[in-house]
Amino acid sequence: VKQKDPRTHLREANAPGTKLSATAAAPTRVAILGFGTVGSSVAQLISAQKKNGVRITHVFNRGVARKRVAWMSRDVIWTERFEDLLSPEVDVIIELVGNVELAHRWISRALIAGKHVITANKQLIARHGGELVALAQQHSCRIAYGAAVGGVVPVIPAILEGLAADSFHRISGILNGTCNYVLSRMERARIAMPEAIAEAQVRGYTESDPTSDLDGEDAAAKLVILAAIAMQRLITPEQVRRQSIRTIDPVDFDYARMIGCTIRQISYAELNGKHLIAAVQPALVALDSPFAVAHGSDNLIAVYGKHSGRLLFAGAGAGGDPTAVAVLSDLLAIRRGHSPAAHNAMSTTEVRGDLGSRHYLRFVVKDRPGIVAGIAAVLARYRINIDALMQSSGHPAARLPFVITTEKSPADKVADAVKEIAKARYHVQPPLNLPVLDSL
């Protein structure tokens, strides 16, 4: 008799109205599509748990010969032919190839062939989630993508199960572990960004090219998925306003601290009438907020419910093992007959508006009289009120950083004003403009 996780067992036994799928009694047979870091961690986790009722039948990878490992069962078929995974011997395909176009094609074929699919591919789901869920429904299959958002942080079941009775109007979060590692290391160790990025690479938190992390593409895809799940709004990653964290300097943490803040890459989405506000950018957050407390590669997601108020979820946002837990949890849910997917027929939503926050403007100038007066004049012309001016001592006059914070103002107006200010000759580097999100 197969043993099962006692929690799983209980819920099956305790759900009389639920007809278990055919795979629940027999082992669920799984093919792993892509055997990199996460694929290998998933296989190890499945192999280590004797009682979970899951058996790996196939591993697909290009050049699969060099991927073979001795700790896998001898029965596993190692293959370079995707078609082998469509065998009747396979119930579920776990897609971990990363590439969007290939994954799209393969997952579509898998669903059409009647295979359940689990994927951690956030760019794929952000772009084609609705379509793939519809395809799964047509073919009586399920598709799950819990690992695509927040790493191991179980925000999808939390919203869909535990908070099903509420509706959500705002999401804010730290959705990229690499950026959080880089910024929190700069804050704590007082190092420059290239050094912090190199550390993140050594720790395996980022690819050799960290562009997608630093510039917000990765977080934007996750924000798109969260907006679909929590707010039933469909937007594309391209609609999300993005700003890179690359322009943050260690001195910005000093100035931020003077107003009780630090800096994090913040993703947020908020209902704005029929439209959606959606952005991924470095922002100032209050030092005593949960966002400031998130260190290392942690992810943190806040959702704001009409009745529930603010709910927070946090945990490891990167790493093979945590991601493997998310993938295998999706698999166990499918095995129980639950369907974790959340995209539903939704119409596209326009992205418009912003939070109208305070702004942090940092200038690095070759000092001469009249600079502040000139900047103040431009801001006044745009009807932007100055909240504070900060200039700490100890910087060379040839490369002097100082900061102006504004009162609450529309982001577009501030951007226009900064663009005009940036035309002056005294700038040693372009001005930095960050929102102050200290009431998140």
Next chain:
Amino acid sequence: VKQKDPRTHLREANAPGTKLSATAAAPTRVAILGFGTVGSSVAQLISAQKKNGVRITHVFNRGVARKRVAWMSRDVIWTERFEDLLSPEVDVIIELVGNVELAHRWISRALIAGKHVITANKQLIARHGGELVALAQQHSCRIAYGAAVGGVVPVIPAILEGLAADSFHRISGILNGTCNYVLSRMERARIAMPEAIAEAQVRGYTESDPTSDLDGEDAAAKLVILAAIAMQRLITPEQVRRQSIRTIDPVDFDYARMIGCTIRQISYAELNGKHLIAAVQPALVALDSPFAVAHGSDNLIAVYGKHSGRLLFAGAGAGGDPTAVAVLSDLLAIRRGHSPAAHNAMSTTEVRGDLGSRHYLRFVVKDRPGIVAGIAAVLARYRINIDALMQSSGHPAARLPFVITTEKSPADKVADAVKEIAKARYHVQPPLNLPVLDSL
């Protein structure tokens, strides 16, 4: 045709292996047992959502005449006879009476009669959870108690769904909103405890008698439920080591801050071989930890997974509306044929051991020479190393508070030493002994 929540709809349509229970197409008929603050909030939430497929058929309360409200449907039967709720017209009974003995009897009868049950009664589930889940299974019903732990924080589905693939060895958290309100108010507003308690009462966070909150009974029950869900360990509330927060003085926040800490009521449980460490007590936590960042009546739950690392969940721990969201979310899960309960046949576990943390010892003395030397001698005899001695100026010599922190030491040994120290005549009030949990 009945409209359903689009998320629910999707998951049903997308779960081909799941036979929907008979109640899914027709409205789910619900009886509310106990019409106080939460009962009323649940009824309002159900009534406000036209599309959730839930209909209230009965409201039970003692002296029900005075409970009648005009905004409920005229079809609702208001009753003082529990038996009316066992009518074939009722699918689910929502128990919100609070009392353990009555609720135990009524819920047992409801399950035997084939009714699904939802309860927010933490003391009941902590004491009889296993038995009631078994009874539900026998009678092909479900029992759900998501609202019994963490208020609206969806920690149960998060652990059971999103983290099903991992196992957990430690839980720590802020499980009582009243205590957190009181302590965080004392910290921020520099007020004494009685004043903070009065404020909590005005805001409706606590009963007229806050004993169960302040002394840890409420949190202990929640910890028992969490240990059952996350670690499959069965203990009773009486086994949990408890210490009241009543002895905390505003001066303790000043001394705590000197070592980078603040004070919260912390509940923790940790596997200790075959045994369990389990305690609810005021403790020092690091100022830059998520525990310190939890303010007001928020709850915060951290679970530590073998593969996932630390996961955090936080949100409103009290209030009618958030609790109503948790209750109705359980109802929607039952409606979908999911079974959220988690207690399973578990053997009882012994509670033994402690975290062996540093300790904060605060003394208030009538000053005279030799006091510190005497205390140090006792600690030395118990082989407890002193980490720091703190005495701030500005206190009267007749009532002088000072603090000794110890290095990591077994809690029992520290308790014994403090008991011996407490015998001296110079104490103006009993010594305070708190663990320093700054690495949670």
